[in-house]
Amino acid sequence: MSNRAGGPWASGAVTASGVPPLGPAQPAAPPPAPSPDGPQRRRRQLLIFGGIAGVILAVGLSVLLAVLLGGESNPFRDKASAPADLRPPLAQACPAPTVLPSGAATRGPSAPPPAAGERTVDEDAGISYRKYGKPWVTWDTVWRAGTLEVPYRVGQHFVTETYSGGEYHASILSAAVPAADNDAVSLDLECVGRQVAADVRAEYYPQPNTMEPLRDEVTTLGGLPAWVSEFRLRFEANGLTATDELSAVAVIDVGKPTAAILYVSIPGTHKQFDYVVEDVLNSIRPL
Structure with a gap:
């Protein structure tokens, strides 16, 4: 039904019977506490996991630093703890034996017979040996031959x-x-003798070549322990008349860190001098 102004049902205050009037608003009840499975628990879990991860990271970094600081790539590492091997090539390839092998040559019980005639004297090597007349002439240069670069100065x-x-x-x-x-x-x-003989064959002669072994043994030369390797090599080279050569290498222990080396070579074109190989080896004497 409509209420028109000025009509018989003009508006006014109406109070319902038996209903008390409204008073001031009451405060709202506090919200319930968050459940243990809510956001707060997840934050605690994240903090715990973060702490564990931090500990693991710290341990990993410590191990990594220990490896790096103890490794070869560490520039601050004390180099004296791992020095480079500065020994000569023959000393590296042939360490000195701690026990002499059975049957090894030792210094003779008596001095060898005195040498006669003219001598070639090598003060550095600690030996002397027979000197021959023409066509032989004195060696007057330094020849550093082969991979081992044996410095031949005398002969x-x-x-x-x-x-x-x-x-x-x-x-x-x-x-x-x-x-x-x-x-x-x-x-x-x-070991030293075999190393030097192999160097001679590989570096002193035309390649390829074939070798006929003639002598390869521990012995004594002039009363000194020695290793002698004697062999004949066969080869070819453009323009070279010689196709073979009789050679010998003697390594002599003169009681020093340096070994004495005697190298003898007679080309096949001059076989009349083959006798020199055995003759000069037998003439070796210590200084």
């Missing part, structure tokens, strides 16, 4: 032929080569 030689590769020689040459640690009292003669 005799003569030119057997000249060809496109240069001059070819017969030779009797000696040298001193470091072959042991400074505190070593003996040499591994067999």
Whole structure:
């Protein structure tokens, strides 16, 4: 029904019977406490997990630093704890034996017979040996031969032929080569001898070549322990008349960290001098 102004049902205040009038508003009840499975518990879990992760990270970094600081790549590492091997090549390849092998040569019980005639004397090597007349002449240069670079400074030689590769020689040459640690009292003669002989074959002669072994043994030369390797090599080179050569390498223990080396070579074109190989080896004497 409508209420029109000025009509019989003009508006006015109406109070319902038996209903009390409204008073001031009451405060709202506090919210319930969050359940244990709510956001607060998740925050506690994240804090715990974060702490564990931090501990693991710290331990991992400590281990990594220990590895880096103790490794070869660490620039601050004390290099003295791992020094480089500065020993000569022969000393590295042939460490001095702690016990002499059974049957190894030792210094003779008596001095060898005195040497007669003219001598070639090698003060550095600590030996002397027979000196020969013409066509042999005195060696007057330093020849550092092969991978081992044995420095031949003393001896005799003569030119057997000249060809496109240069001059070819017969030779009797000696040298001193470091072959042991400074505190070593003996040499591994067999090992050193084989190393030097292999270097001779690989570096002194035309390649490829074939080898006929003639002698390979521990012995004594002039009363000194020695290793002798004697062999004949066969080869070919453009313009070279010689196709073979009789050679010998002797390594002599002179009681020093350096070994004495005697190298003898007689080209096949001059076989009349083959006797020199055995003759000069037998003439070796200590200084």
